[in-house]
Amino acid sequence: MKKLDNSKTADNLHSAFAGESMANRKYLYFAKVARKLGNEEIAKLFEETAHQETGHAFSHLELLYPSKDLTVERILELAIEGELYETNQMYPEFEKIALEEGKLDAADEFVEQGAESAEHAKIFEQAAKRFKALTMVEKYHATKYQKALEKVQGDSEVEITAKAS
Numbered sequence: 001m002k003k004l005d006n007s008k009t010a011d012n013l014h015s016a017f018a019g020e021s022m023a024n025r026k027y028l029y030f031a032k033v034a035r036k037l038g039n040e041e042i043a044k045l046f047e048e049t050a051h052q053e054t055g056h057a058f059s060h061l062e063l064l065y066p067s068k069d070l071t072v073e074r075i076l077e078l079a080i081e082g083e084l085y086e087t088n089q090m091y092p093e094f095e096k097i098a099l100e101e102g103k104l105d106a107a108d109e110f111v112e113q114g115a116e117s118a119e120h121a122k123i124f125e126q127a128a129k130r131f132k133a134l135t136m137v138e139k140y141h142a143t144k145y146q147k148a149l150e151k152v153q154g155d156s157e158v159e160i161t162a163k164a165s
């Protein structure tokens with residue numbers, strides 16, 4: 001994701017966001033493990049804590065991407081950017097290294113998830129296109145309505161002037 005600015009704090013916010021996000025997923029995973037091991041109480045504890053970690057991650061995101069500055073176009077753009085980075089850069093590089101190191105399971109998973117990132121990018125791109133088209137249609141209707149309104153107002157002004165004279 002793009003940086004807020006070049007400050008050390010922006011870097012730290014990114015790291016803190018990554019850490020809290022990871023804690024969230026890790027605790028949900030641990031909850032599943034605990035449940036599988038028959039410990040419902042610990043499973044619930046992990047789930048509750050995971051929920052709080054989401055809140056922590058969102059607080060960091062709010063500083064990195066203030067919601068008041070975001071639009072539908074922008075969030076789709078950010079999502080596409082991230083998915084394309086994963087599919088075009090990150091996973092191919094990770095796959096190459098995994099193959100060099102003989103970690104075939106990891107290499108397979110990188111290929112699989114790289115393809116899924118491409119699929120996600122495509123879905124977001126389609127949504128962005130649909131949103132753009134919808135905005136254009138709405139703008140067209142708004143202009144048409146405004147013109148009709150102006151005409152009605154113009155007509156009634158003429159009427160009032162005619163009555164007054």
Ligand SMILES: [Fe+2]
Pocket residue numbers: 020023052053056
């Ligand atoms: Fe936390």
Ligand SMILES: [Fe+2]
Pocket residue numbers: 083116117120
């Ligand atoms: Fe994805």
